[in-house]
Every structure is written in structure tokens, then in C-alpha cells.
């Protein structure tokens with residue numbers, strides 16, 4: 001087994017999966033979501049009517065997920081694939097999809113939900129250029145940090161579930177309404193909590209907080225990475241520190257898979273507070289409850305840090 005190639009292991013895994021397939025009764029819609037935020041929204045809509053698999057872990061960088069052979073088996077059996085799109089998963093999904101050989105999930109098929117379609121993406125470059133190592137070459141893909149975009153995504157997921165599983169459509173629609181109503185109520189609370197900090201600048205390690213900042217009136221446009229996906233350099237960090245001191249910027253946001261020590265070093269030189277954030281439910285403590293619990297955590301921790309409380 002040790003020196004079997006990946007392809008042979010996959011072929012073996014798929015052979016086993018197709019052998020056992022006739023024995024299984026697929027009553028539930030089989031759904032795969034690439035990242036935990038999408039999985040959380042899919043769970044809200046699908047409830048017990050779907051069998052849900054999420055591929056990336058909450059503590060993994062969504063741009064660089066460790067692709068396992070088991071993912072191919074999951075994708076081979078799926079009725080619906082939910083992905084972020086806008087090239088978020090371009091580094092790891094295309095090869096998996098190729099090998100999964102599932103026509104239901106082909107690009108453009110109703111079972112393949114690329115959630116970025118229908119979202120007003122920001123920072124879409126006028127010319128595509130990956131030569132400089134920018135991993136946001138198709139625009140900024142971290143749009144789910146704006147709760148209003150989460151509503152658009154929830155709607156798309158409900159539509160996709162209804163198309164594949166008509167008999168449960170009324171359940172999906174009712175769940176969608178419940179989720180959307182809960183988000184609307186929370187939005188009022190979140191906007192109120194961040195209102196006192198309108199216009200303030202916040203530093204982030206990676207440019208994944210643009211949509212969050214825009215929604216809640218914060219300027220999150222200074223980054224420890226010189227470009228999305230490129231590790232911080234001493235020259236770049238020196239510039240960031242200078243700007244932070246000049247503008248009295250006091251908060252640095254760090255996702256769990258990034259180098260917290262770099263953020264701590266910058267904080268030590270500027271008197272700023274490092275705030276642990278995550279785009280994914282379960283990525284930081286107290287956010288296992290799903291998308292709304294995550295946004296609650298984000299709003300509260302950012303508001304506390306901006307107010308100067310630990």
C-alpha cells in the first residue's frame with residue numbers, strides 16, 4: 001500500500017465505492033461544501049434532509065487546502081457541490097473534480113454551485129496577472145464576511161437543493177426564511193455594536209476582511225502580506241509599522257493558519273492588539289455554532305479591541 005501511487009489508491013477507493021453503491025439507499029441529498037462557512041450555510045438550509053461533507057478544516061487556509069484521496073470519493077458520490085468560486089479553491093479543487101468523474105458536478109451543471117456568481121466581487125483586476133504571486137487574481141474571494149452576501153449565497157443554495165430534490169423544496173424554503181430572518185435581526189445588532197468605530201483603520205495579515213470592513217464602516221486596507229499569498233518581508237513590515245504609528249492603528253486581525261508571531265512582533269512595536277479571527281465557524285473558540293455564531297464573535301472581538309478592551 002505504501003508505494004501505491006496516488007492514482008492507484010484513488011482508483012482502488014473508487015472501485016470500492018461503486019461496489020458498495022447499490023447497497024446504499026440515497027434518500028438524502030448528498031452535498032459537498034469546500035469550506036466550513038459554506039458548509040454551515042448549507043446545513044442551515046438542508047437540515048436533516050442532506051448528507052453534508054465539508055472538505056477544508058476551519059483552521060486551514062482556504063487557498064491551500066490539503067487535498068486527500070477521500071475527498072475524491074466524496075465528490076464522486078455527491079449530488080451537489082458548493083464552492084466559493086472566484087478562484088478561491090483553484091489551487092486544490094480542479095484536480096480533485098477531474099478525478100472524481102462526476103458529471104453532476106461538471107462546470108455549469110446544476111449540481112455545481114459556484115457561489116461567487118451573483119456576488120458583487122471587489123478588487124477584480126482589469127487584467128489577469130498571476131506573475132506577481134497574487135492569489136486574488138479573479139477579485140477578492142472572501143465575500144462571505146459580509147452577512148448580506150451570506151444571504152445571497154443561502155438563496156442560491158436553497159435554489160440548488162430545490163432543483164435536485166423537489167419533494168423537500170418547501171423545507172429548504174422554510175429553512176432559508178428562518179436563516180435570513182435571523183441574519184436580518186442580527187445585522188441590526190452588529191451594525192449598532194460597530195457604529196462607534198466608523199472610519200477607523202484596522203490591519204489584517206491577509207486581505208480577507210475587505211467585505212467585513214465595508215459592511216461595518218471599517219477601513220481594513222493595510223496588510224502584513226505585501227500581496228495576497230506572499231509572506232511578509234522585513235521591508236514591507238517596516239512600512240506597515242510606520243503607517244500604523246502615523247495613523248494610530250491599534251488592531252491587527254490574524255486568521256488561525258497565518259503566522260501569529262509576525263503579527264505579535266508588529267503589535268509589540270506599535271502597541272496594537274492582535275485579534276484572533278476566522279472566516280470559518282470553528283476556526284476560533286466559541287464559533288462552532290455556525291455562521292451567525294461566528295459573526296457574533298467577530299463583531300464582538302473587533303469592537304472590544306477597538307474600544308481598547310482585552
Ligand SMILES: [Zn+2]
Pocket residue numbers: 063135136141142206207208228
Ligand atoms: Zn485570500
